[in-house]
Amino acid sequence: MIKLINTMPDGYRLVFNMYVIEGYKHNEIAEALGITESTSKTQLMKARNYLKNKIGVKTYEKV
Numbered sequence: 836m837i838k839l840i841n842t843m844p845d846g847y848r849l850v851f852n853m854y855v856i857e858g859y860k861h862n863e864i865a866e867a868l869g870i871t872e873s874t875s876k877t878q879l880m881k882a883r884n885y886l887k888n889k890i891g892v893k894t895y896e897k898v
Contacts, residue, residue: 851878851882861879
């Protein structure tokens with residue numbers, strides 16, 4: 836999994852590591868990286884989707 840995380844684009848990886856692994860909150864990440872809280876949340880969502888796509892997890896929407 837670490838190798839896969841390391842293949843993520845830098846922005847995704849930084850936010851993912853800070854939020855998931857290090858336990859920072861979005862406002863703390865935003866301040867540390869000089870981004871908005873919204874951008875932090877978006878980068879985390881994109882990081883999770885990136886990992887899901889790489890490991891082949893399928894998600895289904897409610898109809």
